Amino acid sequence: MYLLVLVVFTNRYVLGQVLKRLAGVRFDETAEGFEPTVATITPLYNEGEHIVRTVESLLALDYPKDKLEIIVVDDCSTDDSLAWAQRAAEGHPNVKVVRNPVNLGKRRAINRGHRETGAQIIVSVDSDVIVDPNALKELLRRFTRPDIAAVGGRVMVSNPDDNWLTRMQTVKFYFAQEWLKNIERTFKTVLCLSGCLTAYRREVLEELQPVLETRNVLGVPIKYGEDRFLTRTIVKAGYQTVFTTAARCYTVAPRSLGGYFSQQIRWRRSNFIDWFGGVKHVWKLPAPVAVNYLSLFALMLVYPLLIIEKIANGNFTELIALHVGLLGLLAGLYLFAARHMPASQRVGPLAFVSMALLLPVSYFVFTPLALFTLDSGSWETRAGSAAAPVAREASGSGSAPAVPGGQALVGARAGSEVAVEPMRAAQESGGTR
Numbered sequence: 001m002y003l004l005v006l007v008v009f010t011n012r013y014v015l016g017q018v019l020k021r022l023a024g025v026r027f028d029e030t031a032e033g034f035e036p037t038v039a040t041i042t043p044l045y046n047e048g049e050h051i052v053r054t055v056e057s058l059l060a061l062d063y064p065k066d067k068l069e070i071i072v073v074d075d076c077s078t079d080d081s082l083a084w085a086q087r088a089a090e091g092h093p094n095v096k097v098v099r100n101p102v103n104l105g106k107r108r109a110i111n112r113g114h115r116e117t118g119a120q121i122i123v124s125v126d127s128d129v130i131v132d133p134n135a136l137k138e139l140l141r142r143f144t145r146p147d148i149a150a151v152g153g154r155v156m157v158s159n160p161d162d163n164w165l166t167r168m169q170t171v172k173f174y175f176a177q178e179w180l181k182n183i184e185r186t187f188k189t190v191l192c193l194s195g196c197l198t199a200y201r202r203e204v205l206e207e208l209q210p211v212l213e214t215r216n217v218l219g220v221p222i223k224y225g226e227d228r229f230l231t232r233t234i235v236k237a238g239y240q241t242v243f244t245t246a247a248r249c250y251t252v253a254p255r256s257l258g259g260y261f262s263q264q265i266r267w268r269r270s271n272f273i274d275w276f277g278g279v280k281h282v283w284k285l286p287a288p289v290a291v292n293y294l295s296l297f298a299l300m301l302v303y304p305l306l307i308i309e310k311i312a313n314g315n316f317t318e319l320i321a322l323h324v325g326l327l328g329l330l331a332g333l334y335l336f337a338a339r340h341m342p343a344s345q346r347v348g349p350l351a352f353v354s355m356a357l358l359l360p361v362s363y364f365v366f367t368p369l370a371l372f373t374l375d376s377g378s379w380e381t382r383a384g385s386a387a388a389p390v391a392r393e394a395s396g397s398g399s400a401p402a403v404p405g406g407q408a409l410v411g412a413r414a415g416s417e418v419a420v421e422p423m424r425a426a427q428e429s430g431g432t433r
Contacts, residue, residue: 008296034141038119039070045106054131057131070094071117075103076101118202122205126195132248148201153198156345174334175334183289211233227270264366330352334349
């Protein structure tokens, strides 16, 4: 067991960094002059007022307006999200709001949006994020070769100082994107690009659409983990995937343990579904990527058993001590490596103390819960319409408009897809996300 922990730790914090240094400029290579037509697609479900800020940040992108479309796909929200989206689109001819006939889930909402445009590049943008003005250009600069099918951007926490929990998540986000993807980035085989901000070649989405439309596990439609599934499907088809920290967006981290636990259970389910699907073709990946992939899978399954064994033998404090020691090393690394980050995006080393206590609990609780609820259709954290605070470094300063009265026109082509697979859509909708 400890050997497995050592393998995972070495892969993520040592080998990845070594490969990054050896790759040099090839690690995050760029090319100029690529200026295609682009459509951002934002699946919307019960996001409320925050969709206005998301659309405003997309309108502020540093990109030719005649080459940029902004499409919002409302997936049958049960709150006033549609009205807010319509209000955000007013006066902007390149913003289109469409509404699904029934609740289809994020993946099929993105597919619906991409059928609404002929743009060469499709950019997925979640409805609860603020996008940096230069993010789109940074994504496009990484399409250096025709076989690069997707480029993902960095997700930053916009509320790091709310409480101890958001500070802990800020640290996790930092390591996840600055360190843990380095092996995959070296081989341009990144296996999970976030739907918060990822650009895709249109022709690749069209090629893979039959697979994406019919995703299920043992006949049960699955709506969570769409980002991971889409990225792995692209890699499986033989394309390359890239991640860059230069393209940024900002999201609000859960402030309560209930919200955090719900999010983590959903992500853990996504991990398991992805691993179960990926083991069939993992041997095709570059060897370091495959070893990292399988060792993480094994650790996720075995670690809860180790916790049980330590509790049964009265040695749980030994495990806590191991966590404290490892996280102490990471705290020192964070203080040194994150010193170049803006002060508003850095947190103190005490954030690692809560991680030492919470991580064993999360493994012990989330793993069995995720395994026994893999058929859940819930998005867990997508349940409220309360507006999230504006990101401190990325958002505009204007106040949000009042909710418009009525729900009139939903876009120039709002009714064009009402008959899309009506029987299958009704069967797969599950009512809500």
